[in-house]
Amino acid sequence: MAQPAAAAAAAIALRRPLLLSLKPARLLTSLAAPSPGIRHPRALRPTGPLPADTAEDTDDPDAGDGSAEPFKKSRNALKREARRAVQWGMDLAKFPPPQIKRILRAASLETEVFDALMLVKRFGPDVREGKRRQFNYIGRLLRNAQPELMDTLIQASKDGDDSKLHALLSEEKLLVEDEEVEELPDEEEDDGEYMKIADRWFDGLLCKDISITNEVYAIHNVEFDRQELRQLVRRVQMVEESTSKDDEEGSNGKLSRAKKPLLRFLRSLAKEACAE
Incomplete structure (x- = not known):
């Protein structure tokens, strides 16, 4: 019995110097319980990203299912479409x-x-940046x-292929040339200042008033x-001169159609001049 007691006393004596040799901060750290928030290197982790993580990395609601990726156009494709649309505008002008x-109605454009x-047709040849x-x-x-x-409408118009245009346009769209060019927007009624200026110019140009001209x-x-302005004025004046030779109803219709573009x-022009 004496030998086990002596061995236990010797072990306690050896442990005390070790505890006393530790610094207080290291001693408290070694005695403190492990924090539950610390991740240990031995913890198991998934081999791939969680499904929720992939959905949070993008704002696309279709992300993750692979359905939207095949329909995404490349940057070069978008550039080609933009250049093609600009060329359409140049051809139409x-x-x-x-x-x-006729072309815009056939294409259901606004x-x-x-x-x-x-507007771009009114720009002079020296207005390059504005045209661009x-x-x-x-x-x-x-x-x-x-x-x-x-492409078909523009090419048919260039070639003067009326048969192809007839196939693309409905009967109502084919009568566009016989209709009035277009009613002026209703919102212009509220802008009385530039409308009065335009009406004064309109009357003065048709009456060949030198000061207004x-x-x-x-x-x-x-x-x-x-x-273009000279051509529009001349067109109205020519229609007015020919009204006496035509029937009254038909002459009024031609005169109205000639006045609308002018x-x-x-x-x-008056609206832009007042805004400057």
């Missing part, structure tokens, strides 16, 4: 307004495209158009096609 309206094309920006804007408007239909053609803060041109 070469046609006269009635033909442009009147916003027609207004943008009419306007054609880029028109390209954005045309980007959702049907490519094959647009000089006033209009002397505008330099807004770029516009002066040659009034639209002058109102757009």
Whole structure:
């Protein structure tokens, strides 16, 4: 019995110097219970990412199922579509307004495209940067158009292929040239200032008032096609001169159709001039 007691006493004596040699901070650390929040290197981890982690890394609701990836267009494809739409706008701008309206109606495009094309047609040959920006804007408007239909309509118009146009257009769309060009937007009724200016220019140009003619053609803060303006004025004057030779009902219709583009041109010009 004496030997086991002596061995236990010797073990206690050896353990005391070891405890006393430890620093207080290290001693408390060694005696403290392990924190439950600390991850130990021996803990098991999944070999791959959790399904929830992959869904959180993207805002795409279809991410993870692989359904959206095949339909994503490349950057080069988007650039090609943008260039193609801009080229459509350049081709359309070469046609006269009635033909442009036929193409746009056949393609089910909004009147916003027609207004943008009419604006770029008024730019002079020296307005290069303005034309570039306007054609880029028109390209954005045309980007959702049907490519094959647009290519066919434009090519048929270039070739003068009326049979193909007849196949693409309905009977109502074929009568566009006999209709009035387009009713002026209703919102212009609220902008009385520039409308009064445009109406004054309209009457003065048709009456060949020298002071008003000089006033209009002397505008330099807004770029516009002066040659087109002369053609529009001359067209109305020619229709007015021929009214006595035609029947009254038909003459009134021709005169109304001739006045609409001129009034639209002058109102757009007056609006831009007042905004400057």
